[in-house]
Amino acid sequence: MCEGLQRDYQICEEIGRGRFGTVYRCFSQESGEFFACKSIDKRLLADSIDRECLEKETKIMLLVSGNPNVVQLFNVYEDDAYLHMVMELCGSSDxxxxxxxxxxxxxxxxxxxxxxxxxxxxxxxxxxxxxxxxxxxxxxxxxxxxxxxxxxxxxxxxxxxxxxxxxxxxxxxxxxxxxxxxxxxxxxxxxxxxxxxxxxxxxxxxxxxxxxxxxxxxxxxxxxxxxxxxxxxxxxxxxxxxxxxxxxxxxxxxxxxxxxxxxxxxxxxxxxxxxxx
The missing domain is CATH 1.10.510.10 (Transferase(Phosphotransferase) domain 1)
Incomplete structure (x- = not known):
């Protein structure tokens, strides 16, 4: 787990899983609030197109995060193996x-x-x-x-x-x-x-x-x-x-x-x- 992520958040239970990564509930040590952390294993990305899509998703989320009806992206952490996106936690049903x-x-x-x-x-x-x-x-x-x-x-x-x-x-x-x-x-x-x-x-x-x-x-x-x-x-x-x-x-x-x-x-x-x- 990325050092910066571990410093700022306590990672809790898994709440979702996708093709490239896992979503965890996490707890901010500073604010006392819960968030969702989407952790993507970059080693599972098949090619440069997948990596480009991942980079694009992060940039797009930062661009559209200003609307109250869009899930907000708060922090991004990255190391050699993983990209971690800390987002708003939506605890109710979809x-x-x-x-x-x-x-x-x-x-x-x-x-x-x-x-x-x-x-x-x-x-x-x-x-x-x-x-x-x-x-x-x-x-x-x-x-x-x-x-x-x-x-x-x-x-x-x-x-x-x-x-x-x-x-x-x-x-x-x-x-x-x-x-x-x-x-x-x-x-x-x-x-x-x-x-x-x-x-x-x-x-x-x-x-x-x-x-x-x-x-x-x-x-x-x-x-x-x-x-x-x-x-x-x-x-x-x-x-x-x-x-x-x-x-x-x-x-x-x-x-x-x-x-x-x-x-x-x-x-x-x-x-x-x-x-x-």
Whole structure:
């Protein structure tokens, strides 16, 4: 364990594990607070691309840590074998755990979508696309404040520079990512739209029995609102979903436009479609 990390923090129990590292709960000797420490074994990084992604994740987290709905990165320690990232501890359940138990009312869904889209818009204003928005990466702290986490797939974009590469998770990935074309930050809006649909319906909008079938359904992007499931969902909610899960990227809403939509601004209150003009 890195000497500086051991000096500043007491490492406690393991609370998570990933492909390259382990997450521990840790205790600050100075502040008396608990944090999360993500320890990455650099010896497990297969090539220079993995190392580049690791360096990029650290820089991106420092860039976007100013938003209250993004997991904050406080300290970074490194030695020959490990990189340790000391981050905000989110001790409550994640969104995946919550959506797996039940569907959400529109007010409950809007209470998630508003801070989530605020975090996404904040990242986009700083030229960062998350590229793996999914319920597992939407955490809640002990005060039930939403925190967007895991920037391991994130990338930079700016005017005139698009992104490439198939990253993301089957149900949530945008069709333009799967097509192999260049894409922009609106892939995050698509993924957030999938989350909103699942919260309201209890099922994903594009479904398949295998990853291949899911990808085919995403590429078709045939958005439907089954009456038996959506009979009590407001026209405003369905309107926003159509604008977020729009295959035509030029017509898909930006994160800022989502935040201005009446369904968001009214806290999921029912609004007539005529109010959306």
């Amino acid at each position: 969104l995946y755990e919550r959506v797996s138990k039940r569907t959400f009312s529109e007010a409950e869904a809007a209470a998630v979508m508003s801070p989530l889209m605020d975090a996404i818009a904040y990242c986009h204003r700083r030229g960062v696309a998350h590229r793996d928005i999914k319920p597992d990466n939407v955490l809640f702290d002990d005060r039930n404040i939403l925190k967007l986490a895991d920037f391991g797939s994130a990338d930079y974009f700016h005017e005139g520079r698009s992104m490439r590469g198939i990253v993301g998770t089957p149900y949530y990935v945008a069709p333009e990512v799967l097509s192999g074309r260049d894409y922009n930050e609106k892939v995050d809006v698509w993924s957030a739209g999938v989350i909103m649909y699942i919260m309201l319906a209890g099922i994903p909008p594009f479904y398949g029995e295998s990853a291949t079938e899911i990808f085919e359904a995403v590429l078709r992007a045939n958005l439907r609102f089954p009456t038996r499931i959506f009979h009590s969902v407001s026209p405003a909610a369905k309107d926003l979903l159509r604008r977020m899960l729009c295959k035509d990227v030029s017509r898909r809403f930006s994160a800022e436009q989502v935040l201005r939509h009446p369904w968001i601004t009214s806290g999921g209150g029912t609004r007539l479609l005529s109010d959306l003009a």
